[in-house]
Amino acid sequence: MTPSEIIINANPIETRVALMEGGAVVELFVERPGEAGGSVIGNIYKGRVSRVLPGMQAAFVDIGLERAAFLYVSDILEELERYKDDDAESSQVMEREKDKEKERIQDLLKEGQEVLVQIAKDPISTKGARITSYLSIPGRYLVLMPTVNHVGVSRRIDDPQERGRLKSIVNRHREDGIGFIVRTAAEGRPEEDIRSDVEYLTRTWHTIQEKFQRQKAPSVIFSDLDLSLRAVRDLFGPDVARIVIDDDREYAKVKGFVDRMLPHRSADIIHYQGREPIYEKYQIEPALNEALGTKVWLKSGGYLIIEQAEALTAIDVNTGKFVGKRNLEETILKTNLEAAKEVVYQLRLRNMGGLIIIDFIDMNKAANRDKVYGALRDALRRDKAKSNILKISELGLVEMTRKRTRESLMRTLADACPYCDGKGYVKSEKTVCADIFRALAKELPTLRDRKVTVNVNPAIADRLYDEERRAIEELEKRFNKRITVRKKELHREQFEIENLL
Secondary structure, three states, X not given: OOOEEEEEEEOOOOEEEEEEEOOEEEEEEEEOXXXXXOOOOOOEEEEEEEEEEOOOOEEEEEOOOOOOEEEEHHHHOOOOHHHOOOOHHHHHHHHHHHHHOOOOHHHHOOOOOEEEEEEEEOOEOOEOOEEEOOOOEEOOOEEEEOOOOOEEEOOOOOOHHHHHHHHHHHHHHXXXXXXXXXXXXXXXXXXXXXXXXXXXXXXXXXXXXXXXHHOOOOEEEEOOOOHHHHHHHHHOOOOEEEEEEOOHHHHHHHHHHHHHHOHHHHHHEEEOOOOOOHHHHOOHHHHHHHOOOOEEEOOOOOEEEEEEOOOEEEEEEEOOOOOOOOXXXXXXXXXXXXXXXXXXXXXXXXXXXXXEEEEOOOOOOHHHHHHHHHHHHHHHOOOOOOEEEOOOOOOOEEEEEEOOOOOOHHHHHOOOOOOOOOOOOOOOHHHHHHXXXXXXXXXXXXXXXXXXXXXXXXXXXXXXXXXXXXXXXXHHHHHXXXXXXXXXXXXXXXXXXXXXX
């Protein structure tokens, strides 16, 4: 299999980072400098509570963005389940967190109160950013958790001896009262690397504390790394062979960062200087264009239809051109198995989150439904986003959720169609003509002048002159008016009735 790679395309307008697995792009991140709506996940702010909502157990906090951020009581008393360790100390931490859950938002926050918070989810659509008071500052090998006096280790490091070694290193060098989570990337690293990360993150935390005391609310206290450097920090693990970058400045920046932080990987930073655009060279551009469509073809000849709404994504599986070789049940099973893998690929590529309904083709045998469910779960193991999936129902439906922290690829790269206003359809020519006749029948009796002009879209005008000409003549006789149809560059559904002397 082709090794995993990170391909970075940068220009003054935007930076794009593509994660490639097996020669195919599976995740895409886009950052546009200065654009409203750019990702602010990880940024830390000094905010001011603008409103407390006891009925929702939440609060609005002004952090200086266009819309107020949203702070749930659960984000103040956030459980650290995803960092849970297997020892008694971790269990005690979890129990203390559960005991706090009984507290109310009105007892914790007051309007006008200044708070230190971090963006957990970007603003999405009309919703403000979701924030948390439990801060986390990621480094290369560790995540600093300044509000938790605890050291945990990533569950992906499963060797007990290595877990113990890493935990003891961090405990030797950390300040009392400051917690850390050891990341998967720390496995096998020497003590000096871990100690260096502890010191760097501790200095960063002290700087944040000083800024909080000094700056006025609302203001940014800490900004995360830019997209390219975040990709190095979060994605450039041992399973990624290299990073290929086409821009001179971006290459120099990333190379310098890797030379300081990961000198043993310096040779894996490649400066692409080919004449063909880098995203065309790696076949990324065509994949992204397809990812903006609703129809996705499967290799067998079947296809998916993907429809995204505000909080729900519906995915329909169809056999399409695939007719199979033996029997219908086998054809359906093969299509569904292929679709299960493609669905997860599309979820990652398009960054779709929230509630997801997958309508697989109906299968009569429970064993076949189990096979498809297993294939879906296996494919989700490579997805870093947290998901929860229910078993396939007898109707072939799968309900699942996928954690959403940023806008989907569609919302990042596209706007709602200004012609259809995002509906995905417009009224037919026949329907618009009927609307015009109804409007004329209503308006003509009130007009004193005999001459009336109707301004319409050119396609509608052609239809009125041709197929609907007799209906126009009947209106003229009925109301004793002269109706003139005039072409004008209007939306298909728009028309104007003018009374001329």
